[in-house]
Amino acid sequence: MVDIRTLEDADVADWTRALSTGFLRNPVVGEEELAYRRSFLDLNRTLGAFDKGRCVATFRSFPQELTAVGGAPVRADAISNVTVSPTHRRRGLLGRMMAADLDAAKERGDTVATLIAAEYPIYGRYGFGPATWTTQWEIDVPRTGLDPRWSGPECGGRIDLVDGADVRKLGPELHERLRARQHGAIDRDERWWKANTGALPYPNHPWTEPHYATYRAPDGELQGLVVYAADDNWNDNKQPQNTATVRGLDAVTPAAERALWQYVASIDWITKVRTGYRAPDDLLPDVFPDPRAARVTSHADWLWVRILDVVRAMEARTYQGGGSLVLDVVDPAGYTGGRFRLEAGPEGASCTPTKDGAELTLDVRELASLWLGDASAVRLAALGMVTEERAGAAAAADALLRTSRRPWCPDIF
Ligand SMILES: CC(=O)SCCNC(=O)CCNC(=O)[C@H](O)C(C)(C)COP(=O)(O)OP(=O)(O)OC[C@H]1O[C@@H](n2cnc3c(N)ncnc32)[C@H](O)[C@@H]1OP(=O)(O)O
Helix, strand or coil, X not given: CCEEEECCHHHHHHHHHHHHHXXXXXXXXXXXXXXXXXXXXXXXXEEEEEECCEEEEEEEEEEEEEECCCCCEEEEEEEEEEEECHHHCCCCHHHHHHHHHHHHHHHHCCCEEEEECCCCCCCHHHCEEECCEEEEEEEEHHHCCCCCCCCCCCCCCEEEEECHHHHHHHHHHHHHHHHHHCCCCECCCHHHHHHCCCCCCCCCCCCCCCEEEEEECCCXXXXXXXXXXXXXXXXXXXXXXXEEEEEEEEECCHHHHHHHHHHHCCCCCEEEEECCCECCCCCHHHHCCCHHHEEEEEEEXXXXXXXXXXXXXXXXXXXXXXXXXXXXXXXXXXXXXXXXXXXXXXXXXXXXXXXXXXXXXXXXXHHHHHHCCCCCHHHHHHCCCEEECCCCHHHHHHHHHCCCCCCCCCCCC
């Protein structure tokens, strides 16, 4: 029998080797990588599966805050580093590790669990649903229609180049404001800021220093930050054809978002901009006079959510309109299923167990996709993924649950 348990310090090297094997990376683990792992691994929340003493599967979780619709942070069990060695696949090891972790999360009182899925078909069976999506664009700069004489924001705001140390000081507070206004966003710890500004480079991944630029409003308030790197590419006719790759763009106002995209697309020599993973309804393509200059290069599900406590999750978010809806939530794993009446208004919401007749029956997985405001119950009903017990209930759910801007998680974990 393969033993699944939390790690002891002596297991970390073997666990890291198994992790690298599962992710098809170099399985030889150097001292530097080991020290890096040890610096943040919470062994109480790091699981390994051991067969004859050798680690053959990995799983880790950590505490996270996820922004609900309306800006409140909810406690999440963030899951990462999930692997099962190819020698031990399809014997139920992931299922056993997931059950152990979700049991512990439920016991702790976490409202949801979250993850970024490597492959779409893996996590639905554990009650996770895709809750945010992401889009990458490639911008053909000469086609944007931007005025080549542009020299900074017209509104009187300003853009300044800063360095990594400045970003470590300014960035965390800016991000706190961003996540309070962006449902689907998650918190970033100090390690995130160090890792993303070169102060804590990931072993085996050579760091290249990017450019950092901030946007300040006319009154001097910091409202945005863009991080980008550029290549060095000239054609045979001695014309610059450089590509800027955006590593991140955090904006807390539309003015900052517009100005920073305009800035990146106006840098001399840059003829192409790769945007990185953006919100699917980013202002991006439409900030240009010719939005067709931006071509979608990928569009996919991003953050997956597993609701562990329906009452707390539904009461944590806000609702644009008012109304009442009885949901029959099916949760085969038994964490949070049942029938609930959701009563919502602009001042707040209550979600209480009820014996009233259900209007909509759905798996906890579909509720997760609806919870962050992105999915449409009408569409899910058309797909046979939710059942209307009362005609019109799906449309009523959409009126209650959907949001005018889409959820977005800017980070990967
Ligand atoms: C949050 C993250 O870390 S995402 C990263 C996930 N890791 C990877 O993708 C690395 C490569 N893949 C792996 O390591 C493994 O294949 C894992 C972890 C995805 C699955 O591990 P396994 O131990 O094989 O899963 P397990 O045997 O518990 O499977 C449970 C069920 O999921 C299904 N399943 C597992 N992986 C997949 C997959 N990639 N695609 C489709 N179905 C899958 C199994 O067939 C099984 O179905 P069943 O319940 O109908 O029998």
